Amino acid sequence: MNFIFSIVLSSVVVLILVLIPWIGVGALKLDTLFGIIIPYIALFVFFAGIIGRVIGWARSPVPFRIPTTAGQQWSLPWIRRSPLENPKSTAGVVGRMIFEVLTFRSLFRNTKLQFRSGFRIGYEWEKWLWLFALAFHYSFLVVLIRHLRFFTEPIPGFVNLIEQLDGLMQTGVAPVEGFMLPSVMISGFVLLGAVTLLVLRRILIPQVNYVSLPGDYFPLFLITAIGLTGVLMRYVLKVDIVSVKELTMGLVTFRPSIPYEIGVLFYIHLFLVSVLIAYIPFSKITHMAGVFLSPTRNLSNNSRFVRHINPWSYPVPVHTYDEYEEEFRDKMIAVGLPVEKMPEEEAGSAEEEKE
């Protein structure tokens, strides 16, 4: 299995996933299946799966405090400590996690090996992965929030606000004839751009290429397909937004119904999203939940001053001092090391000698 196989396989699977609703809705008119049943199943699988995952993780205890410390510990009062990189309390851990989750602190640290033989190995500034990852996750988030307009009535203020900001971002971009209605949302394009860069990076960096699995390409391709269908719907082959909202509102209010004539493109988009949602709990995308439970990041470095209990701790055989002295007593006495027990016969005299 190499990267070519992984890429071909993942692309073929995504293509098939596009074809399924195309045929299902376009030819077989299975609107209810693709518009209602599959989304519900997907949501159910998502929630059941992710809850199962988190419970599964949480069921295993954290026997030891093993934070990776990334800065000066708290020791002597005059030594400046790093409260965020090496937290000693819960507040510090919360801060560390916030930086980790919201700004990808650890990725920001990234360097790239510059290997030149003859002793000039360098570790260069490398912020691309951090930048791509940040662009990807934040644009995804914005797209997600924008989509809340399909699931709420009235639409909450922050959704409108985000959308306005998202639209404003493109001021200055020369409008293409007939393209600027409705206003262009920058997030969708950033998302597609970031996904592309992440795919390229995965293929072009040999080490990353080598360790990649089909499960690394597949979600990227799936998200690309979702993004493309979304962009197509919004800007090119416009679908009937009113009908879409009717369907989505039906879904969230548990009074699902299929409006007429939404167009097959929408069903493809919806189906791909359903697949993604259902796929999350069984894939590496669980990192979004797992990162919060990672023991090297969410624990404070306090195990020298706050006792940590291992719930499955059990007594272990040890070699006691008495056993040790038993074996070496004579030798110890010979060099004048104190012992607990004098050998019977010379106990008295040896004791006296020493005093």
Added chain:
Amino acid sequence: MAEKIMKPEEMANVNHTPPLLSGWMHRPVEIKSGIYCYPAKPASLEYVSFPHAREWSPMDEDWKLPPNWKEIILEGLRERLERFRSLKIFMDICVRCGACADKCHFFIGGGDPRNMPVLRAELLRSVYRKEFTTAGKLMGEIAGARELTVDVLKEWWYYFFQCTECRRCSLFCPYGIDTAEITIVARELLNLLGLNIDWIATPVANCYRTGNHLGIQPHAFKDMIDFFLDDIEDITGIRMEPSLNRKGAEILFVTPSGDVFADPGTYTCMGYIILFHYLQSLGFDLTWSTFASEGGNFGYFTSHEMAKRLNAKMYAEAKRLGVKWILGGECGHMWRVINQYMDTFNGPADFLEEPVSPITGTKFENAKTTKMVHITEFTADLIKNNKLKLDASRNDNLKVTFHDSCNPARAMGLLEEPRYIIRNTCNHFYEMPDNTIREQTFCCGSGAGLNAGENMELRLRGGLPRANAVKYVHEKFGVNMLSCVCAIDRAVFPALMEYWVPEVGVTGVHELVGNALILEGEKKRETNLRGEPLPGMEEEKDV
């Protein structure tokens, strides 16, 4: 062995591009001499009741595995998934972003793709997927799952004994995935089949029996200390009288036995003795122990259980001697165990008191429950409170740089304490480049029990990134001394430096202290603790 080793220029010529067209999953492992360590001697395993002790050779086709080996491993893995959230999470959430890939010193210096932390972890993760995840069971290889076969087991043994558990990878991982943690568990599993290496198993058995890794028996331990006293007397004119196994002392001192045993660690050990002697007149009351004569813990490189069994000695001895608290010497993994495990393993140490420096009155609040203080915390506090008379010029022939040992850096955060001491005992101190020190420090390449002789090529390769940084400051500032707070560093760096940067020596921080400390009633010092003339004394000696 040394003659078989290639030239540095040849060794430093490393290719980091893996064979992209063939995947890694089915590449058979190629076990190379110079890289692997000899298997454990049966007697050592038997001494601590480890299972399946036997004679076997990694080079043989047949590793003489027990017939139900697979069951043992899978059951062992299941048990550990239930015990360690870290393992479960780390098995599930890696996205193979590759941020960790070029952070491992073994990959940098060797180029073997399976030494990329992410791939090292995948060696175990692939089997986890096959046995414990639905996707892996259903889709097999496509889901990154792999059958556990004898070849996979051999691959595990080869590569999990090529990880020094240094945690550098975990620093850069966006989810904190710690390949060291995975290595620890994988070694536990291998140990269930008797697949240990001798350089770990024998020190473990020694430590269990004699109290220290090197198997130094109590009378010999005393002899060795006496040797130091003779040397110190020659140099300072003062006969010191440290106590051993003395009941009723206030403080118990525990340090790695490596420093009692071999140069240049011995000079650090002399440094301790001199410091303790200096403090004696100020009311310092300390004893060494021949029973708790090991600070390090090679048990930690076999299993959590063995780590606990060996670590138990420290508290047991503190209790027997009736001391108030414990002072710990310079050592790397020792401090990971003390900081992150000791209290949980063998506490609560309620028979001890919260550590207070008898000289300065400083309370070591950060050691409140463990009751164990790091010697650089202790000494830094002394210097800060002006309790030590130091003549830094005695170290003027040294241009010093400091190597952060992995564990004190990334499993504790002891960064400033040793630097403070160095700055006060030497006049010439230079840092290596930022990306190679403090939390980003590079491993010596020989930690976690890999400091054997037969794997010298692995060690030299693993040590390349560190050596490269030393070479940089050597060329730029004329650095000629690499200081550290780790006994393994002191044991392994001399060979590493001799190979990569021959002009640089190795020292412990307390050797610098021992040299600089001005003792009451000492004679005019002419040499340092190594017997080399002090700066300005060279000519006098010649005359």
